[in-house]
Amino acid sequence: MSKTLFTSLSKVAALAFLFAALAAPALAQPANVLIFGDSLTSGFNLPEAQGFPAQLKRRLLADGYNVVVWNGSNPGDTSADGYSRINEALQYNPDLVLVEFGANDMLDHTDPRVTYRYLDAIIRICKARGARVILAGMLSLPKNGPNYIVGFNNIYPTLAHRHRVPLYTFMLAGVYGHPALMQSDNEHPNALGTAVMVAGVAPLIEANLRQLRLVAHEAR
Structure with a gap:
């Protein structure tokens, strides 16, 4: 190998390393x-x-995803409360946001059109800041009556379709109605119930994290 060729290859290797x-x-x-x-x-x-948040982080790390999970959830919040603090929550510069509101709206019998508007705004703001969004759905209790149930339950698939975001149909899937997975108030998941929630939604979150990896790779 000539000295000139060796020098050229060395420069190429050095640039590649850099x-x-x-x-x-x-x-x-x-x-x-x-x-x-x-x-x-x-x-x-x-x-x-x-x-x-902690159980989800452990699951994602165990599955090989390099993540930081931020807890931006607040007990008692309605969709209106979420809207009022979305800009503060976005200080974490999230790549992915799991939006989960509506249970308290439903318990307060809030007009589904109002809940829709606030969730719509939250999703818009998150996407405008460059975050990928997953929408977590909620279902109305039967006691609210057929008209309310239809209006409320349609909020989530309609928003998911409108904004082209993935929907996890029911955040309490496999948990609600199972006493062994609920706290004594029969409204909130216990540690085991939370594990079921994580197991249910984690595959969707991981699929979106893989998409983020792909986008980052293509942008290089």
């Missing part, structure tokens, strides 16, 4: 996942390590 070094920090950065909702995802009445 570009890889510059790109490495971006790839090593964890994805910020924001859990933004009410008591169902806040870890209400549970030790922090057993709450939804």
